[in-house]
Amino acid sequence: MIVSDLPSAELGTRLADPGLHLVTGQFQLCIRSPIPALAATIGLMYADYPLGNAQGFTDFHVTLEHPTGLRRWWRKQVVFEFDSALPFKPLPATQAFPMLEWGLNWCVSSYANLYLIIHAAVVEKNGFAAILPAPPGSGKSTLCAALVTRGWRLLSDELTLIRTADGRIVPLPRPVSLKNASIEIMQTYAPQAVFSPKVFDTVKGTIAHMKAPADSVARAAEDACPGWIIFPKYQAGAATSFVPISPAHGLMRLADNAFNYSSLGLQGFETVAGLIDACEVIDFTYSVIDEAIAAFDALAAEALERQTGKAS
Amino acid sequence: MSELLILSALRLPASMPKLGLQQWDLLIRQARRGNLLARLHSLLAQAGLLDHVPYQPRQHLEWTRVTADRHAQAVRTEVARIQQALSGQPVILLKGAAYVIAGLPPGAGRVFSDIDILVPKAQLLDVESALLAHGWMASQHDAYDQRYYREWMHELPPLQHMLRETTIDVHHAILPQTMAMHPDSNALRAAAVPLAGYQDLLVLAPTDMVLHSAAHLFYESELFNGLRDLVDLDALLRHFSQTPEFWHQLTQRAGDLGLTRCLYYALRYTRMLLHTPIPPPVAAAIEDARPPFPISAIMDVLYRRALLPDHASCVDHATFAARKCLYVRGNWLRMPPLKLARHLFHKAFISPRH
Amino acid sequence: MIWIACTSQLVVQRRWGDECILYDIDSGNTHLVTPLAAEVLTRLQEHPADMDSLILFFAAGEVPCALPEIRATIATILDDLERIDLVRRCAA
Numbered sequence: 148m149i150v151s152d153l154p155s156a157e158l159g160t161r162l163a164d165p166g167l168h169l170v171t172g173q174f175q176l177c178i179r180s181p182i183p184a185l186a187a188t189i190g191l192m193y194a195d196y197p198l199g200n201a202q203g204f205t206d207f208h209v210t211l212e213h214p215t216g217l218r219r220w221w222r223k224q225v226v227f228e229f230d231s232a233l234p235f236k237p238l239p240a241t242q243a244f245p246m247l248e249w250g251l252n253w254c255v256s257s258y259a260n261l262y263l264i265i266h267a268a269v270v271e272k273n274g275f276a277a278i279l280p281a282p283p284g285s286g287k288s289t290l291c292a293a294l295v296t297r298g299w300r301l302l303s304d305e306l307t308l309i310r311t312a313d314g315r316i317v318p319l320p321r322p323v324s325l326k327n328a329s330i331e332i333m334q335t336y337a338p339q340a341v342f343s344p345k346v347f348d349t350v351k352g353t354i355a356h357m358k359a360p361a362d363s364v365a366r367a368a369e370d371a372c373p374g375w376i377i378f379p380k381y382q383a384g385a386a387t388s389f390v391p392i393s394p395a396h397g398l399m400r401l402a403d404n405a406f407n408y409s410s411l412g413l414q415g416f417e418t419v420a421g422l423i424d425a426c427e428v429i430d431f432t433y434s435v436i437d438e439a440i441a442a443f444d445a446l447a448a449e450a451l452e453r454q455t456g457k458a459s
Numbered sequence: 460m461s462e463l464l465i466l467s468a469l470r471l472p473a474s475m476p477k478l479g480l481q482q483w484d485l486l487i488r489q490a491r492r493g494n495l496l497a498r499l500h501s502l503l504a505q506a507g508l509l510d511h512v513p514y515q516p517r518q519h520l521e522w523t524r525v526t527a528d529r530h531a532q533a534v535r536t537e538v539a540r541i542q543q544a545l546s547g548q549p550v551i552l553l554k555g556a557a558y559v560i561a562g563l564p565p566g567a568g569r570v571f572s573d574i575d576i577l578v579p580k581a582q583l584l585d586v587e588s589a590l591l592a593h594g595w596m597a598s599q600h601d602a603y604d605q606r607y608y609r610e611w612m613h614e615l616p617p618l619q620h621m622l623r624e625t626t627i628d629v630h631h632a633i634l635p636q637t638m639a640m641h642p643d644s645n646a647l648r649a650a651a652v653p654l655a656g657y658q659d660l661l662v663l664a665p666t667d668m669v670l671h672s673a674a675h676l677f678y679e680s681e682l683f684n685g686l687r688d689l690v691d692l693d694a695l696l697r698h699f700s701q702t703p704e705f706w707h708q709l710t711q712r713a714g715d716l717g718l719t720r721c722l723y724y725a726l727r728y729t730r731m732l733l734h735t736p737i738p739p740p741v742a743a744a745i746e747d748a749r750p751p752f753p754i755s756a757i758m759d760v761l762y763r764r765a766l767l768p769d770h771a772s773c774v775d776h777a778t779f780a781a782r783k784c785l786y787v788r789g790n791w792l793r794m795p796p797l798k799l800a801r802h803l804f805h806k807a808f809i810s811p812r813h
Numbered sequence: 814m815i816w817i818a819c820t821s822q823l824v825v826q827r828r829w830g831d832e833c834i835l836y837d838i839d840s841g842n843t844h845l846v847t848p849l850a851a852e853v854l855t856r857l858q859e860h861p862a863d864m865d866s867l868i869l870f871f872a873a874g875e876v877p878c879a880l881p882e883i884r885a886t887i888a889t890i891l892d893d894l895e896r897i898d899l900v901r902r903c904a905a
Contacts, residue, residue: 175515202480202481203480203481203484203515204480204481204483204484204513204515204516205484206515206518206519208488230488230491230492230770231488231492231769231770231771232492232769258519258522258523259518259522260521260522260523260525260526261518261521261522261525393829393830393832394829394830394832395827395829395830395832395833395834395845396832396845398827398834398843398845399834399843399845402843409529409841410525410526410529411525411529412525412528412529412532412838412841413825413836413838414525416825416836416843420827420834423829529841532838532839532841533841535839536839536840539839543901
């Protein structure tokens, strides 16, 4: 059963108490919230996700609710609770859905230490995954959102999980986060995609989320082989270009983008080194999305040819 | 309150493989909140029971083991750096760092925030200078906080290394100077045990290590890691009591250091919550140090609650009040009344932390 | 004065072309260095050495007029390795 199989009234009731159990990638979640607007957005963004087993083991129990006291009524706020602790300050109640997404990312990146967790989007085509680490403002999310509306599988838009045991990429497809101008860009570029309502005045500006493609969610159990590490940079007016990065420099930049590189110690280093050995490491500049997609498609086609050439 | 899963698990690790998935779900959450997940992993590993843990909860235990391993490595590195900085100065490691370097049971599955060392009061400033010369720096404390630590407490203000961002707490005594109890630091240092394979590095004698752990737990004002600290005590008692003379030495030493009341609490609550095996004659003898009624009954009510993890499944209507009472008591013990008012006033109104 | 490696065996080296990565297992620090710097570290891990014996080792087979440059290069490398906590100097 998936979330959209639940009538919306039941979804709201379940969310309020005892919580909605659902499955995202490797993780069983229980989300509890009495906030009706949040229930509506969850129903929209997580429609395709399998329901979890309330009698089983849940990896992360999270609750989003209004705080007690004055802020329950006046300039309403929302708090994120995980295991009876409040890791974040309260936010305006209108930011409940972004807070849920940030909170879930925090849970995974804080605890799941059998994965090297890179702050990067990751997409896959023809059996090879492109990891896109990038600081804010690089256009990574727009590029990731565009790629997954043009045939690339979404593995994750924010947290790339590399299983330290074998170096494979483990998917965690969740709603793709978009900011400011990129929201309208994507709404124009992919009018068939489903978007959450915009949320204004967050610390990152205006935020909206794009629903992950149903196919990506359905294939969340399929892990992937890393093919490229691509550092994207949007630059207005620039020609589309790939510039190779030396492996050693690539390693330093990749490690710098990994949340738990330090915590993993030697295994973290070896996982990063393994990725560098397995991948081409590239700086990518673009200004036109269609050209960027074409460049990525060409990479995927080349990789497929090489693989088919090897097989025959 | 019916028996909590976290307590059952700690009392009898072999009971864990029999748990259903929903019970594992709750146990993992209680343990995480109590900073005891890595400890559970280590108990299961020692008992050879990890393979009997279902896949999903096992993932959570393995995640935390990775962190604990890294912390243990970081402690070893940091202790080596401290030795280099203080070369020639004998240093006594305290608490977690001592457990890890000495290979004691509470060292397994531990997550650290800082390293505690004990040095003679007369050498405090030299030690501080040496650490400052090797890259540590004073934390951002105002003049009041500096005085709080130096004059009234038993330690320098925490020093943080400017590159590694690790923190070291340099103590000259195991309890604040403002307290009524003054365990003799000279006696503690005289009995300290050198660590084999290390130059100028020591740990407290077994009895002193137990008493320090107890003093830290029962006279500290905050109990976020209360159950974790009680688990440390339980592990130390079980380990050291393998030596037959230990119990006699422990009660004797508690008397010598003026810490019998503290030992009473330690033995009472380890036995009550963790079923620590305490020989009946020892348990009977320590009753002499029990506080008079109704204080003893009140302490039971408070500690039974406050020592549990701060998770919704482990609290009842009285827990918040219990923690608050013990917070005030802890401050009361550490500071005489006038200083207490000034300190709490200062903490609350003059130096907001956030 | 002699130079000593701070951690005897616990540094992993990986090399790609003209670039080398050192991973210090003790501290978790990761460094991008030249292959020569990595070799200086390896040499000091094998046994402590003073500047003269290092130069003798690395300048073997070089023409005498190259010595000042080699000395300057090794001095810079030692300063850099000291700054990142991989080597330290010690009175002989």
